[in-house]
Amino acid sequence: MSHDVNGPGPQGERPATPGAPGAGPMGAGSGGPMGPGPGEPAGDGGPAAGQEPAASAEDLLAQVEEAAHPSGPTLEERTRIRKEHGLDKCPRCGSSDIAYDIPQRALVCSYCRYAFNEPNAHEAFGFTSPIQDLRGVTIGAGSEDIVEDQDVVTLKCQGCGADVVIKLEEQLQSRCHWCRQTLSINTQVPNGAVPDAVLPFLLSREQAVEKVKEFVGARRTFADRRFLRDFTPENVLGVYMPYLMVDANIHAELAGTGEDTVRTYTERVKVGDREETRTYYDVDVYQVARKFDLLVDDLATQSSTRYHRDRNESATNYVLRAIQPFDVEDALVYNSNYLTGHTSERRDLDIGDIDEEVVEKFLAIARARAQPTLGKYDRGVKWEAEGVSVRGARWVAVLLPVWLYSQYDGRLSHYVAVNGRTGQTMGSIPISQPRAIGASCLVATIVTVLAVGGGILSMFA
Amino acid sequence: MITDLMILADPMLLAGGSDGDYPFGVLAAGPIAGILVYLGIYSRYRNKDKRYRFESESKVEVGNMMTRDAKIKHRRRVSGSRMGGANESRHLERVRRMQISG
């Protein structure tokens, strides 16, 4: 199964980089010269080790155009070419001083004011072709191996240990999006993989501040008093969260038993010296099987250890899970200028690392989609075996926009996250125990008084 | 504030509306209402149970549905209106994995 999803290539570890010998004391595959500490997952390996010298973008483009691909360049080639093409400069004046402007919904050159956007990632990568035609596994360059991005730097937060990606020129004033600690330039770690695509923010900072205020405002009564006193919604930070997104052509099979009631009747039975009415059922038992195809479009899975489901059950997990979905079909081809003014979480999980999680998602989808076919089983169906095989899949690494508000209460961090596209908001607010318990006891008392009072009244009725 | 009070109203109706004929019901109604209020506050403030229902809300197309429903036995005088172990709506619980091809 895992092989189906991963396709060619080793799982969980990166192929040794060609030309890596002498890359550093730790050698290739163990993190490179500036590699992360021993506690880091294996998936982090070797990004800084010597990359094969990149051919010029023109050469690559020419190579691909020459190549006799009947269906044009592969997805990997398309994404790789864009990356190495130096598309981070202003197309009109060549300036590299470019930032994403939310009101204009475009990258704007601060020199000549030219506004432009990268093309739609789905179209650029050929993701508009029908999912049912997918065979084998295609992987965007950014989903596969680590290519150094020259425009960003990854800093390890001294406060909470998060790996935060920022634009190179912003490293002096950036803060960690989890704990708001100012990041130090001395804590640089190797960059994670360059993403294939980015979904830019639509919601402005002001709109996000309003959403956070609204969310907390609707939960003041039982909120911790210190939390409310320190609440500073203006501290919200724009963060790009790394996800791996998959389109998949799947075959699913489910097997189990189901029961259908054919007759219902009651009988009087003697229990000790009392008679009771019991209900009985005559049922037909069926062997139930379902086989079907599933075409899954844009299923996104988080690809950072920091909030991976198996590794950290902290508040961030469910808060971020609850603000989905994102309109990933509108994602644009990645350009580091979209990160200007924001931070990004470093992607350190591979397709191999989230493979089992994604297969379980496919199984859950299969089970949900089979349910409408089970109408006749009024007593339920007990699934006993399930399986999926992946006929074809295409993967893309995408950054999704989140406005994140964090506040530390001395023991736990509490977060309010706002979907940077839809404004959907979710968060965790610390509870004032005296208030919550007080209200619970008050209600308990009132209900007891009413119930006892009602009982006494009914005796006179 | 108003929405906060709305969560209070719900469990009150639930527990307060329970049958007051029995002494146990009369005495238990209060504490049950109190616990429900606390759980309601916890859920609304901490939101640990909230998540995106990807299994039903993802963009998915279903095709070539093949069904087999073969009656294997008849059972008489079964008590309980649901079969034991029914899991057709518990999509996130995994069962034995089948290796399949195609």
Ligand SMILES: [Zn+2]
């Ligand atoms: Zn320009």
Ligand SMILES: [Zn+2]
């Ligand atoms: Zn931090």
